[in-house]
Amino acid sequence: MEVLQILHMNQGNGETSYAQNSTVQGKMLSTAKSIIDEAIQKMLCLTIAPNGSMGIADLGCSSGPNTLLLISEIIDAIHATSSSSSSSIEFRVFLNDLISNDFNTLFMSLPAFYNQLKEEKGAGFGSVFISAVPGSFYGRLFPAKSLHFVHSSSSLHWLSQVPPGLDCQATGRAFNRGKMYISKTSPQCVLDAYSLQFHKDFLLFLKSRAEEIVGGGRMVLSLLGRSSADPSTQESCYVQWELLAHALMRMVSEGLIEEERVDSFNAPFYAPKITAVVSGQRMAKTIRAVTESMIESHFGKDIMDDLFRQYAELCRALRGLLIKI
The missing domain is CATH 1.10.1200.270 (Methyltransferase, alpha-helical capping domain)
Incomplete structure (x- = not known):
């Protein structure tokens, strides 16, 4: 399976679309809001000059209402923390997902989003420039030291590839027969393959972001996990x-x-x-x-x-x- 080519949330706004079936992910965003607000407050105390330009990236943005709601909440947090100087900040907002993501539907909603920002914040509020950055976040996406705030929600539990080694090379038989993920009947080699792939991917993600985020920048990640x-x-x-x-x-x-x-x-x-x-x-x-x-x-x-x-x-x-x- 070529994950980079085929993995995407269901497109459009129909009954089976991600846009209509992403309330669970929306609740994850709500849960993380206080953490995002705190991270932004600490970042602004250290890194952002009153007349600066701020790079913001949402990695694994998908499409639907959650995406631009998140950007609006990040801008709200910045506005609340630095209201006296926010009109001079230019926001460079990068929406990232794999190349098959439904960016078309997402960007069709931008005019309404920009109008809402103007109504709520006023014409004097800082400029917001939103662009798409298609590609895998398991690797470099942005120039060095270009981002101030990075966010990712409900995305890092997706691997860069199906873990190798799930088939026996000697027999060609699948180790995980009748299953499509780790199961109670899965042999230990299947569990090990998944664990190793996740650790490789996550380490690469962190190394890539370390090169892209400015000193004193912040990153908030939320993903599904288990105790x-x-x-x-x-x-x-x-x-x-x-x-x-x-x-x-x-x-x-x-x-x-x-x-x-x-x-x-x-x-x-x-x-x-x-x-x-x-x-x-x-x-x-x-x-x-x-x-x-x-x-x-x-x-x-x-x-x-x-x-x-x-x-x-x-x-x-x-x-x-x-x-x-």
Whole structure:
């Protein structure tokens, strides 16, 4: 699976789009707001001159209402901290995601966003220049010492690639048969492969940002995690992937897809935690908005509706195990 080419949240504003099914991610942003405000206050005390230009990057921005809401909240925090001099600050805002991200829908909402800023802040507020920076954040994206504030939410649990070594080279057989992520039946080599890939990716992310952020700059990261050392506990997002695998194996038993196709699919994802669920249908829409592009590239478009219908049924059956936020 070429993650850089195919991984993106569902595009547009339709029923199965990420824009319509990203309330969980929005709650993560709300939870982190006080941390963002504090980081900005400390940064402004150290690094930003009254007449300066500030570089702000949102890494893994996706599209939908959360993206520009975050930028608005960051600007609000800067305005509240340095209201006397904020009219002289130029904000260089960089929205980053993989090349297949729905930047078109995102940028179509910019005129309304700019108008709202003018109404709320007044014409004298500093200029805001928003641009897209497509590419993987597992590597350099920006010039050295060009960013003052970096943010990333609900993104760093996505890996740069499916971990290598999930197939036995001697036999060509998959170690993680019938599954698409770490499972209680997964051998230790599967767990080790995922852990190693995450650590490699995260270290590269940190090294890259260290070169791009100015001295005294700040970075706020939020990603799904787990408190247990076991990645297949009930608290982890393992349940969601397990249900998807069960739904696919149902379709194998119905002759709709081949079992080898399931065995050869593994998600480029690591260290999640169960979050919100209101109903099986809502969870199915949320997971579909996030995962459909990569699943469709492997299994084809025709099975998508049936797959997530079966996923919703499994969610309803296991609803008692899930936590409602």
